[in-house]
Amino acid sequence: MDFYYPQAVELAEKLAQLAPMSGKTRYYFGNSGTEAVESAVKLATYHTGRTKFIGFLGAFHGRTLGSLSFTASKRTQSAHYPTGVQVYHIPYPYEYRPLLAQQAGEDVGASILRYLREELFRTKLEPTDVAAILLEPIQGEGGYVVPTPGFVAGLRQICDEYGILLISDEIQSGVGRTGKWWAIEHEGVEPDIVCFAKGIASGLPLGGIMAKESVMTWKPGAHGSTFGGNPVALAAALATLEVIETEGLLEQAHETGAYIQQFLRQLQSQYPVIGEVRGRGLMVGVEFVEDAVSKKRNSTLRNAIIEGGFERGALMIPCGPNTIRFTPPLNISRALVDEGLSIFADALHEAVA
Ligand SMILES: Cc1ncc(COP(=O)(O)O)c(C=O)c1O
Structure with a gap:
């Protein structure tokens, strides 16, 4: 951006107090959920120098070309459109309807982590080519699916092993919806990037990302938006967060x-x-x-x-x-x-x- 509105700084400072990651965080504000996902994907590519991603079957992340490459909840959403980003989709840990056979002693989540490590990483995908895993900490459009315990921690471990970033799409699940500020807090896991939108400004168009300071390494001009983070929507977000806090x-x-x-x-x-x-x-x-x-x-x-x-x-x-x-x-x-x-x-x- 060329100039900053004071509300943008105030909102970033407020969100920094609520961030689900330790250490300093940085912010980017856009107009919608899909722009937040685009921003996260661009940042992950920029920061890691890698271009491949992991997403989930059943996921919804938006409808612009980058986010649509991840969206996999209904075929009609992707039909007739090109793929913008190279995404490898794996099953979501859906305990009621597991897609993969489980081995002895495994739960649904463990079978997916094994599939990722022992099949996908062995046969097709070099893990150090992966920029990020994009995760809904509760799968929304796909059916309100809560991940099995330990699954997200297992993903975090894989990310740490191979220098992959973990992006939490909190566009539907964030800003208090699950009883915590961010749904990933239920997992005891810190993401590298968080996407937010929808409820954050109580209906006015605002989306954005927060990222660890060490990850948001964009140089000026690397990303931006004319209307992103407009002062009216930012003020609505500040008021929304205040109401959530003061009204418990x-x-x-x-x-x-x-x-x-x-x-x-x-x-x-x-x-x-x-x-x-x-x-x-x-x-x-x-x-x-x-x-x-x-x-x-x-x-x-x-x-x-x-x-x-x-x-x-x-x-x-x-x-x-x-x-x-x-x-x-x-x-x-x-x-x-x-x-x-x-x-x-x-x-x-x-x-x-
Ligand atoms: C998890 C998730 N990500 C991204 C989006 C896209 O947000 P928007 O419709 O604001 O582009 C949605 C919208 O339903 C969503 O639920």
Whole structure:
């Protein structure tokens, strides 16, 4: 940028206090989530001098050419478009639906780490050619999938061994949504770069990245944007962070999320078509199946519930092929939560009947 608005410096200073990495951090502000991912990918390439990346099946990172190269949640999002960045996609540690066979003593996450080390790195991908691994610390569009314990720490270890950067895409999961400022904090792992957008400015267009000072080595002019970090959006972000702090919204997200999950688990005991309830804080997913044994995806029922909710005055949003996501505002009242859950339960009852 040619000049700095004071709000940009203030927001960077505020975010520096909340960063999920130790040591000094640096900031870049853009207008959207996809720009944040583009920035992270460009920075990783710039800093490491490497051009290959690892991403995940089921991921969503945006729709511009760089981020779209990683996006792998629906085929239609990529069809007819070129690939901008060379990405090797591996499975996400989805305990309910593992893609890889597990060996004795392995959990789903360990089988993926083994696949990466012993297959991909042996047969196709030189690990020291990899600039970064781009991870959603909870997979959003792909179905609100929470990674298995220890998986992200295993990725961090691989990154440290080979000089690969770990990028946490917190565009959906960050800014308090999971009951912590950043979802990766649940993993006890420090990323090198964090992408943020969506909720950070309560609806005004702002996205950006934070990176370890040692990683954001861009020279002036290496990256930039005319409208990125405009002062109105920056002021909205500063106000948003203040409201989250002063109104105790991290704690509220944690408590309300637990309340929602408890309600949904009770419903699950009555309705075996609910295959799994999962999530953290106010990022909760309910996956629908034909029955608990076959676990066959039931998108017809899921869609009927969304339709039934709509008719009763509640807008619900899907994710993955057969999941509904609960991702209300962090400051939602308990009364509104109860009203929403009751509409959901009615729509479920009707759809099953
Ligand atoms: C995890 C994640 N990354 C990136 C994006 C893209 O953000 P935007 O739509 O602001 O470009 C999204 C949007 O849904 C997202 O959920």
